[in-house]
Amino acid sequence: MRPPTIRDVAERAGVSKSLVSLVLRGSEQVRPEKREAVLAAVEELGYRPNAAARSLSERRTRTVGVLLHDMRNPWFVELLDGLNSRLHDNGLRMLLADGHLNRRLGEDLTRTFTELRVDGLIAVGTLPPSEALRAAAAQVPTVVAGAREPTLPHVDVVAGDDQLGARLATEHLIALGHRRIGHIAGDGVVGALRRHSFETVMREHGLLDLTAVERGDLTEEGGYRATVRLLSAPERPTAVLAFNDMSCVGALSAAEELGLRVPRDLSLVGYDNTYVSRLRHLWLTTVDNASHDVGRRAAQCLLDRIADPARPAQVVLTTPTLEIRGTTSPPAGR
Amino acid sequence: MRPPTIRDVAERAGVSKSLVSLVLRGSEQVRPEKREAVLAAVEELGYRPNAAARSLSERRTRTVGVLLHDMRNPWFVELLDGLNSRLHDNGLRMLLADGHLNRRLGEDLTRTFTELRVDGLIAVGTLPPSEALRAAAAQVPTVVAGAREPTLPHVDVVAGDDQLGARLATEHLIALGHRRIGHIAGDGVVGALRRHSFETVMREHGLLDLTAVERGDLTEEGGYRATVRLLSAPERPTAVLAFNDMSCVGALSAAEELGLRVPRDLSLVGYDNTYVSRLRHLWLTTVDNASHDVGRRAAQCLLDRIADPARPAQVVLTTPTLEIRGTTSPPAGR
DNA sequence: GACCAGTTTTGGACCGTTCCAGAACGTACG
DNA sequence: CGTACGTTCTGGAACGGTCCAAAACTGGTC
Numbered sequence: 263m264r265p266p267t268i269r270d271v272a273e274r275a276g277v278s279k280s281l282v283s284l285v286l287r288g289s290e291q292v293r294p295e296k297r298e299a300v301l302a303a304v305e306e307l308g309y310r311p312n313a314a315a316r317s318l319s320e321r322r323t324r325t326v327g328v329l330l331h332d333m334r335n336p337w338f339v340e341l342l343d344g345l346n347s348r349l350h351d352n353g354l355r356m357l358l359a360d361g362h363l364n365r366r367l368g369e370d371l372t373r374t375f376t377e378l379r380v381d382g383l384i385a386v387g388t389l390p391p392s393e394a395l396r397a398a399a400a401q402v403p404t405v406v407a408g409a410r411e412p413t414l415p416h417v418d419v420v421a422g423d424d425q426l427g428a429r430l431a432t433e434h435l436i437a438l439g440h441r442r443i444g445h446i447a448g449d450g451v452v453g454a455l456r457r458h459s460f461e462t463v464m465r466e467h468g469l470l471d472l473t474a475v476e477r478g479d480l481t482e483e484g485g486y487r488a489t490v491r492l493l494s495a496p497e498r499p500t501a502v503l504a505f506n507d508m509s510c511v512g513a514l515s516a517a518e519e520l521g522l523r524v525p526r527d528l529s530l531v532g533y534d535n536t537y538v539s540r541l542r543h544l545w546l547t548t549v550d551n552a553s554h555d556v557g558r559r560a561a562q563c564l565l566d567r568i569a570d571p572a573r574p575a576q577v578v579l580t581t582p583t584l585e586i587r588g589t590t591s592p593p594a595g596r
Numbered sequence: 597m598r599p600p601t602i603r604d605v606a607e608r609a610g611v612s613k614s615l616v617s618l619v620l621r622g623s624e625q626v627r628p629e630k631r632e633a634v635l636a637a638v639e640e641l642g643y644r645p646n647a648a649a650r651s652l653s654e655r656r657t658r659t660v661g662v663l664l665h666d667m668r669n670p671w672f673v674e675l676l677d678g679l680n681s682r683l684h685d686n687g688l689r690m691l692l693a694d695g696h697l698n699r700r701l702g703e704d705l706t707r708t709f710t711e712l713r714v715d716g717l718i719a720v721g722t723l724p725p726s727e728a729l730r731a732a733a734a735q736v737p738t739v740v741a742g743a744r745e746p747t748l749p750h751v752d753v754v755a756g757d758d759q760l761g762a763r764l765a766t767e768h769l770i771a772l773g774h775r776r777i778g779h780i781a782g783d784g785v786v787g788a789l790r791r792h793s794f795e796t797v798m799r800e801h802g803l804l805d806l807t808a809v810e811r812g813d814l815t816e817e818g819g820y821r822a823t824v825r826l827l828s829a830p831e832r833p834t835a836v837l838a839f840n841d842m843s844c845v846g847a848l849s850a851a852e853e854l855g856l857r858v859p860r861d862l863s864l865v866g867y868d869n870t871y872v873s874r875l876r877h878l879w880l881t882t883v884d885n886a887s888h889d890v891g892r893r894a895a896q897c898l899l900d901r902i903a904d905p906a907r908p909a910q911v912v913l914t915t916p917t918l919e920i921r922g923t924t925s926p927p928a929g930r
Numbered sequence: 931g932a933c934c935a936g937t938t939t940t941g942g943a944c945c946g947t948t949c950c951a952g953a954a955c956g957t958a959c960g
Numbered sequence: 961c962g963t964a965c966g967t968t969c970t971g972g973a974a975c976g977g978t979c980c981a982a983a984a985c986t987g988g989t990c
Contacts (some may be wrong), residue, residue: 265713265735267976278940283978291938313711314648314657315976318945323648333673334871342667346697355708358692363680374689377647379599397642401599482875515876537668541816542849544877601946612970617948625968649946652975932990939984945977953970959963 266307275303286311317379325355326564327375329395331387332362335480335508337534337553338386341408344557345384352565354381361389372398382564385409388450403567407560408553410451413575418567420560420578422551424452427582428459431503431531431549434584436467439592440501440529443469444492446478446485446513448505456533460503474499478509485509489516493528500593501529507539510546514589525591535585545588552580600641609637620645651713659689660898661709663729665721666696669814669842671868671887672720675742678891679718686899688715695723706732716898719743722784737901741894742887744785747909752901754894754912756885758786761916762793765837765865765883768918770801773926774835774863777803778826780812780819780847782839790867794837808833812843819843823850827862834927835863841873844880848923859925869919879922886914 268286272279277296285292285300303309317323326349330338346356357380359371372394375383383402385395388409398404399414406412406419413419435443443464447457457475464473474495476488485504489512492499504510510532514524522528532539532548539546559578567573602620606613611630619626619634637643651657660683664672680690691714693705706728709717717736719729722743732738733748740746740753747753769777777798781791791809798807808829810822819838823846826833838844844866848858856862866873869884893912901907 269976279977280940280942280979281938284939287978293938296938310707310710312652312713312976314652314713315945316978318646318648318652318947319976319978321945333667333676334670336668336670339667342694343697346694350698356693358694359690360676360680360692363677364684373644376644379646379648486876511875511877518877538872538875541845541872542820543845543852603946613947614949614970614972615968618969621948627968630968646946649975650948652977653946653948655948655975934989935987937984937986940982941980943978943980946975948974950973951971953968955966955968957964957966959965960961 265312266309267312268309270307271300271303271309274307275299322381323379324353325357325378325380326382326384327371327378327380328356328358329371329375329383329385329389330358330360330362331389333360334362335387335506336538337506337536338408339537340553341386341557341560344554344559345386345407345561346557348558348561348565352561370394376401382568384560384564388452403564403571405560405564405567408551408556410455416567416571416573416575418560418563418576418578420556420563421452421580422549422553422556422582423579424455424582425459426579427533427549427551428456428503429463430582430584431533431547432460432463434547434586434590435501435503435529435531436463436469438501438529438590440499441469441593442472442474442497442499442501444474444476444489444499444502446488446492446502446504446509447475448478448480448509453505456505472499478505478512480506480508482508482512482515485512486516487512489513490520493517493520493522500527500595501531501590503531503533505533507532507534507536507546507548510548510589511538511544514544514546525589526594529591529593530589532589539585539587547587547590548585549582550585551582555580599646600643601646602643604641605634605637605643608641609633656715657713658687659691659712659714660716660718661705661712661714662690662692663705663709663717663719663723664692664694664696665723667694668696669721669840670872671840671870672742673871674887675720675891675894678888678893679720679741679895680891682892682895682899686895688899699724704728710735716902718894718898722786737898737905739894739898739901742885742890744789750901750905750907750909752894752897752910752912754890754897755786755914756883756887756890756916757913758789758916759793760913761867761883761885762790762837763797764916764918765867765881766794766797768881768920768924769835769837769863769865770797770803772835772863772924774833775803775927776806776808776831776833776835778808778810778823778833778836780822780826780836780838780843781809782812782814782843787839790839806833812839812846814840814842816842816846816849819846820850821846823847824854827851827854827856834861834929835865835924837865837867839867841866841868841870841880841882844882844923845872845878848878848880859923860928863925863927864923866923873919873921881921881924882919883916884919885916889914
């Protein structure tokens with residue numbers, strides 16, 4: 263009652279197992295009638311190759327491991343889509359693992375992936391710094407997608423251009439006439455880049471004095487709290503640039519709770535163009551990182567790196583665009 | 597430069613490969629000093645067992661495949677969390693695959709999983725009917741989680757009790773004083789159950805005449821359109837029970853667009869208690885299916901079925917609760 | 931009919947584990 | 961001292977594929 267093996271197929275088709283293997287891998291060197299016979303036998307027996315046996319012998323798995331930070335934050339869905347399509351085109355399958363789900367269990371996902379001997383590793387989003395990832399990256403081709411860290415030798419980074427994105431958003435607000443603008447800052451290098459770019463643009467317009475920054479934590483709750491702090495200043499901002507869509511939703515709630523109408527009394531800009539921002543009821547103006555493209559390019563980087571593991575590490579940045587929706591308008595006074 | 601094998605470890609520790617295998621699998625029958633030697637060698641070489649070789653030999657993979665319908669709809673996150681924790685406790689790893697991502701590529705995920713020879717399969721949510729899944733379920737222990745179909749021989753089903761959930765929601769609205777109540781209906785058996793239960797409760801209260809049902813499609817967009825239709829009736833409902841949180845958000849937008857305040861002019865109830873419903877700005881009253889529990893129980897079912905594949909198919913229903921938040925109140929007239 | 935050059939086909943080694951039967955080594959007992 | 965019995969350790973046969981060198985077929989030429 264075991265699943266049929268290549269030998270069963272061979273016997274049924276009246277050929278050797280080697281010939282079956284040849285047919286299955288699409289060799290040209292096989293006479294049509296034998297090919298037919300083999301394929302017929304495969305069909306009749308419902309044969310499926312055993313991936314474990316194959317990868318043991320081939321010494322590769324045609325599988326790449328994808329490390330997610332947290333499925334609860336939906337910004338990566340598009341990225342994954344791009345990743346998957348490009349990998350699939352090259353005969354690679356994708357295995358997902360959620361770091362957040364597993365960290366609680368104290369399990370190290372890179373360990374699972376190394377035991378699986380994945381052909382490549384993609385770290386999606388800013389992961390907590392981990393010695394294990396560093397070690398894994400030294401063994402197996404690795405690409406960081408949608409984040410800027412960690413920077414490791416031979417590890418490519420593919421992400422949206424955060425400096426440009428934050429600039430687009432800030433200039434949009436300034437062009438609308440806002441002068442006193444707040445920022446909800448995020449973590450890590452990405453957080454620092456967006457914040458820094460925001461401040462740079464404000465300085466360029468001589469508005470640095472009117473700038474306020476509060477730290478959020480990427481969640482709605484964090485955005486809510488940061489906004490409450492921003493809005494409780496004596497001179498409150500008329501616009502807020504949030505680190506991401508989730509904290510922007512938090513900002514929306516804070517505004518509402520304080521009796522401010524968005525965008526009349528307070529303009530808000532999110533970041534990531536997640537489906538949450540696209541919910542009609544929220545309809546956030548937000549920065550689109552071209553995540554699908556980030557995914558595709560990350561896949562390409564990985565493919566290139568698998569082909570030549572020693573090539574120098576690259577940093578690929580995609581060009582973000584501003585998606586203007588319902589949460590920005592000129593300030594009330596104008 | 598290849599990764600070290602069990603033989604390398606054996607040589608380094610001055611023992612046979614069999615002894616290494618014994619130590620690694622935690623046998624008691626090994627003298628402490630040898631054990632130490634082996635573990636030291638493992639450490640020094642950075643040895644990691646090769647999962648492919650192991651599963652080829654053991655004829656099992658300690659891996660279960662999880663088929664997701666669509667990552668964009670976030671209701672399953674908690675479920676996955678429960679699933680993962682229980683599976684992990686039993687030494688099984690979980691591989692995710694998103695059907696939506698892959699269907700576009702025309703790839704059949706059950707195929708990937710059968711080639712991988714996963715020890716079990718979990719279908720999460722209502723998947724499009726598929727001959728492949730039926731065939732796979734005949735080969736490998738399978739459990740449906742968070743959905744009611746397909747019903748196949750030897751396939752367990754674990755889900756929230758949709759009848760009870762819809763009843764709780766409907767009775768809540770009636771208790772608040774609503775009489776004219778609309779419903780946004782969903783697809784599949786789950787959709788039918790919720791709708792039917794809604795209608796039953798309405799009938800019990802003699803309100804069947806005041807009932808209106810419009811079909812949605814699980815998305816925000818579908819919920820929006822269905823609500824527009826519901827609200828354009830001459831006598832419009834004062835409350836709407838949505839099939840899920842996503843369509844409830846759509847309903848929220850529709851209400852807003854038509855100038856109705858929620859909950860003053862229109863009460864709304866969602867379903868699934870997703871994080872979207874928990875966003876402070878939306879704060880939907882919704883039915884909680886105890887998804888974490890569904891996940892844990894589904895995992896348990898799968899474990900039981902792996903132990904005894906021939907046992908009769910079970911249907912396990914969890915008890916939902918109503919999560920009352922900001923989108924329900926007595927109707928304006930009261 | 932022998933020989934040659936291609937084209938097809940095949941047997942067997944190998945990939946890195948597990949697992950089993952039996953070997954080697956005590957230790958206790960008659 | 962020989963034997964029996966535990967305990968600990970080992971060699972080798974799987975597991976189900978790939979791949980290579982060589983064997984077995986072709987058909988054509990002299």
